[in-house]
Amino acid sequence: RKEVEQDPGPFNVPEGATVAFNCTYSNSASQSFFWYRQDCRKEPKLLMSVYSSGNEDGRFTAQLNRASQYISLLIRDSKLSDSATYLCVVNPSGYGGSQGNLIFGKGTKLSVKP
């Protein structure tokens, strides 16, 4: 099983749609989780951290299911500007040492159409 696995997409959705991405991780000891957004040929940018209780930031909701070892990102009322690649990111140990380097998924591409 890959350390962090995502459906590469692309997800093609109309404006206003709700879209959900899932990500699975292999290390059950993982403690920290993030979603990043990356536009074509640009740097990854932190979208949101994912907390155990789930968290919401405007149209974006992130959830964590530790029992099944997956993370989800829900985007409501999609905008054209949401078109990007979404990277699932996991800290496999949660510690600050060398074991704590982040593991990046390969990303899920989203294309929002008018």
Place this chain on the structure above:
Amino acid sequence: DADVTQTPRNRITKTGKRIMLECSQTKGHDRMYWYRQDPGLGLRLIYYSFDVKDINKGEISDGYSVSRQAQAKFSLSLESAIPNQTALYFCATSDLGGDQPQHFGDGTRLSIL
């Protein structure tokens, strides 16, 4: 001004040349990282540093070297560039603690002919 600055932004060079990519940050973070990104392969860690003079190999360090002479600066060198090192290179920084995200520079697009 960007918190994490990479230079150059683009570079085209020939096989066998020595190349240095520079990264500087104003975030005051102790940790710095170099990644490369290739289509279909995602981000791969080359080297990382948790403090000045601290250097650690990442997933794909062969053919690369780094230098961390100051907290704010982390440079990546390709001693003798080869075409399969053509990629998009990112520098990133993070604060202490396992729950800290990483913050990326704008990237350097490197082409080796």
